[in-house]
């Protein structure tokens with residue numbers, strides 16, 4: 521059984537998703553502000569830059585499909601972080617593996633359900 525995500529994990533995924541949303545919606549100014557470290561995240565909390573974990577930085581924005589559907593899924597994932605359901609499969613409610621979330625932070629389903637849905641022509 522995969523472990524539940526820690527607050528630190530959620531914070532890191534939120535940062536990734538926020539950047540991904542900015543990249544897809546074409547809001548490059550936000551990306552640049554964050555790069556300079558002067559950007560304020562929505563919600564008002566300050567970001568002392570403790571995401572230097574390195575390991576989450578591997579997420580490559582270039583691999584994102586830049587389309588409306590992906591943007592919608594990213595926005596929904598950010599909503600799920602806010603309401604505490606992020607990281608759970610929407611189909612079977614089990615936690616999604618962290619490895620999978622690192623590759624696809626806006627994933628809605630665990631790998632088993634995703635495969636099943638794809639087989640069924642989802």
Ligand SMILES: [Zn+2]
Nearest residue numbers: 609612630633
């Ligand atoms: Zn599932």
